[in-house]
Amino acid sequence: MILLGLPALYLVFFGFGFQSLASARGASATSYLSFLAPGIMSFQAVMAGTFGGSMLWADRRWGMLAQLLVGPFTRIEYLFGLMFTSLLLGLGGAAVMLILSIVLLGTSPLTLVGGVTVFGAIALGSIFFGSLMLLISTFVKSNNAYNSIQVMLLFVVNFASTVFYPYSTSIPYPIRVLMEVNPLTYIADTARNGFHAALTGTNGLEMLVLAIETTVVLVLASRAYMRSDVSME
Numbered sequence: 001m002i003l004l005g006l007p008a009l010y011l012v013f014f015g016f017g018f019q020s021l022a023s024a025r026g027a028s029a030t031s032y033l034s035f036l037a038p039g040i041m042s043f044q045a046v047m048a049g050t051f052g053g054s055m056l057w058a059d060r061r062w063g064m065l066a067q068l069l070v071g072p073f074t075r076i077e078y079l080f081g082l083m084f085t086s087l088l089l090g091l092g093g094a095a096v097m098l099i100l101s102i103v104l105l106g107t108s109p110l111t112l113v114g115g116v117t118v119f120g121a122i123a124l125g126s127i128f129f130g131s132l133m134l135l136i137s138t139f140v141k142s143n144n145a146y147n148s149i150q151v152m153l154l155f156v157v158n159f160a161s162t163v164f165y166p167y168s169t170s171i172p173y174p175i176r177v178l179m180e181v182n183p184l185t186y187i188a189d190t191a192r193n194g195f196h197a198a199l200t201g202t203n204g205l206e207m208l209v210l211a212i213e214t215t216v217v218l219v220l221a222s223r224a225y226m227r228s229d230v231s232m233e
Contacts, residue, residue: 002047003044003047003048003051003089003093004093004096006047007040007043007044007047007093007097008096008097008100010036010040010043011036011037011040011097011100011101011104012100012104014036014164015032015033015036015037015104016033018032018036018164019031019032019033033101033104033105034105034109034196035166035192036163036164037097037098037101037104037105037195038101038118038188038191038192038194038195038196039161039162039163039164039188039191039192040097040101040163041094041097041098041101041118041122041191041195042094042121042122042125042163042184042187042188042191042192043158043163043184043188044089044090044093044094044097044122044126045090045094045122045125045126045128045129045184045187046125046129046154046157046158046184047089047090047093048085048086048087048088048089048090048093048126048129048130049086049090049125049126049128049129049130049131049132049133050129050133050150050153050154051085051086051089052082052083052085052086052089052130052133052134053130053132053133053134053136053137053150054133054137054150055082055085056082056134056137056138056225057137057140057146060137060228060229060230060231061143063231065078065230065231066230066231069230075225075226075230076226079134079222079225079226082130082134083127083130083131083218085130086126086127086129086130087123087126087127087130089126090122090123090125090126091119091122091123091126094118094119094122095119098110098118108195109195109196109197110194110195110197111197113194113197113199114194114195114196114197114199115194116194117190117191117193117194117199117203118190118191118194118195120207121186121187121190121191121194121207121210122187122191124187124207124210124211124214125183125184125186125187125210127214127218128183128210128213128214128217128218129157129183131214131217131218131220131221131222132217132221133150133153134221134225135217135220135221135224135225136149136150136153138221138224138225138228139224139228156178157182157183157184158184160175160178160179160182161179161182161184161185161188162179162185162188162189162192163184163188167179167180167185183210183213185206186206186207186209186210187210189202189203189206190203190206190207
């Protein structure tokens with residue numbers, strides 16, 4: 001419910017709420033909704049990543065990982081399972097948001113190439129954020145600390161990105177810096193341009209940077225996970 005419900009509420013309430021402001025300025029009836037829809041699809045990568053990291057933390061906290069490893073499973077297989085779960089949740093959540101967007105917009109400009117680009121960016125983002133939360137969960141043992149870090153990360157990554165609004169020089173400089181280095185900005189920009197069939201060379205560069213970051217974070221998370229205790233008790 002949280003994985004799908006929160007982004008859906010963002011899309012509905014933010015979409016129609018801010019659309020009323022845009023309409024008051026003479027914008028078309030669906031201009032902001034069409035901008036927000038691919039951004040909310042991109043946000044699913046973050047939601048999926050936090051879910052994957054929470055699975056590892058909970059399994060270590062309650063001894064489930066130790067019990068799993070008693071069976072015919074290896075640590076690396078469990079790691080692949082977490083990454084695959086994040087990937088499925090990210091793509092599945094994005095597909096649901098796409099259907100909701102089409103319902104709200106009444107149409108969709110998405111093409112085959114655009115669709116592959118959108119879901120490719122979200123898949124890469126899901127692995128990145130899944131790896132990042134996995135890395136955090138290997139070091140944090142306090143439930144309160146882990147939840148606090150996750151909520152703060154979720155808030156900053158979400159709102160310091162181009163999910164809800166475009167990058168602009170009118171935004172204060174510190175926030176612009178956060179937006180420029182935020183991986184979710186790369187995902188949202190690429191997904192939005194893919195959604196509207198307006199891909200540019202910049203999107204290719206953003207995806208290259210994201211791929212490098214994902215590889216680095218995944219390697220760090222894997223090494224930390226393989227060296228961590230299977231249980232916190």
